[in-house]
Amino acid sequence: MFALSFFANALTVPHLAGTTEIKSVPKRIVVLEFGFMDALAKLGVKPVGIVADGDTATEVLPHLRKYYGPSIPSVGNRHAPSLEKILALKPDLIIADENEHKTLYPQLSRIAPTLLFRSYRGTYQDQLDQFDIISRIVGKEALGRSILADHKSLFSKAKATSSAKAGKIVIGVLTPNGFYVHSDKSYVGSLLEALGRDNPARMRDDQTQYLVSLEGLTALNPDTLIVLFNDEHQGAFDRFKAEALVRALPASRQNRVYTFNRDRWAKGRGVIGLEGILSDIFTSRVLTGKAAK
Structure with missing residues (x-):
């Protein structure tokens, strides 16, 4: 699991492309994979841009549609998002996927601070670790801990x-x-x-x-x-x-x-x-x- 560190009120986030300094709680987040969309939805944080299986926001997963309707702009297909659409949204944070967006990372990081995590080809534990990190980045650490505790209870029920x-x-x-x-x-x-x-x-x-x-x-x-x-x-x-x-x-x-x-x-x-x-x-x-x- 990545370890976050604080320095002079900034948050230094290690990820798969190195480390990124986040100086304040981001307000305009673009997320480029379903797992990251899931995390923000659970934390009650509304991103300014999302991706889909197709090209429009109506083509997100059925269980996420109630959180992400047409009112939130789509930046295109999650496998090939549009850099132009991302740029137009003026994000202050981009959360991207290693498998899908590694080659785009240099361009994405020039648009805004960009975190690269392993979701599309990640493990179950990767999803939990990333949720924990994202909850802290968006200033919802206590809520994130509570949500993970609830998840652990549901997981234990299934494991039984x-x-x-x-x-x-x-x-x-x-x-x-x-x-x-x-x-x-x-x-x-x-x-x-x-x-x-x-x-x-x-x-x-x-x-x-x-x-x-x-x-x-x-x-x-x-x-x-x-x-x-x-x-x-x-x-x-x-x-x-x-x-x-x-x-x-x-x-x-x-x-x-x-x-x-x-x-x-x-x-x-x-x-x-x-x-x-x-x-x-x-x-x-x-x-x-x-x-x-």
Whole structure:
């Protein structure tokens, strides 16, 4: 976890591109990833600019829409934000993602002080650490501690359902292009590990999540399988589940194939997103080793 330091009423923030001095509580913040949007929303701080899956503010994640409507300008797609739109908002702080915005960092830091964190390819713990830092940057440290304490309570409730009977759990996103497994160093993969379950998928070629063949999935031999997809890919899931190699998995034979919404799980980084994921885990009994409802 990064350690913040104070000097002459300024806050020195270490991050993945070095350190940045923040001389006062920022009032005009632009956030370039969903996890950072989640943090500000939970802390009751309204940014001046956000990003989306598309190009407009209406294309943010469903669980964030009540916090970020069309009244907050979008600076474009989170994978390729517009520098011109960011500049026009005159921010006094930009919070960016290492995976998506590392090459843009020099330009961003010329617009305003910029922090570079690992959210898009970050772990569960990364999300909590970043929330803690952001709460202090925006002058909401006490509120941030209270929110993290509430999260810990919800996390403990979900972890209490975890049983060795669930065995090895593999989780991944299903698209028409195939199954993208999430390793133990990915966001949701590391969350499962923190909840006490073994995720046999490991990083590959420095990638926390990657495409696996059906043979590769067979090699992981999951006792419980979590498949994340959106409604428009229901047909892809039906075909996937009917595959002979998938039907032969221990998870399939024991009726422990669970499905959840891709956006809610794979993109729901941050405390608000985790509330939804942990609620799904508790109500579905996915960690108990019992058959899926």
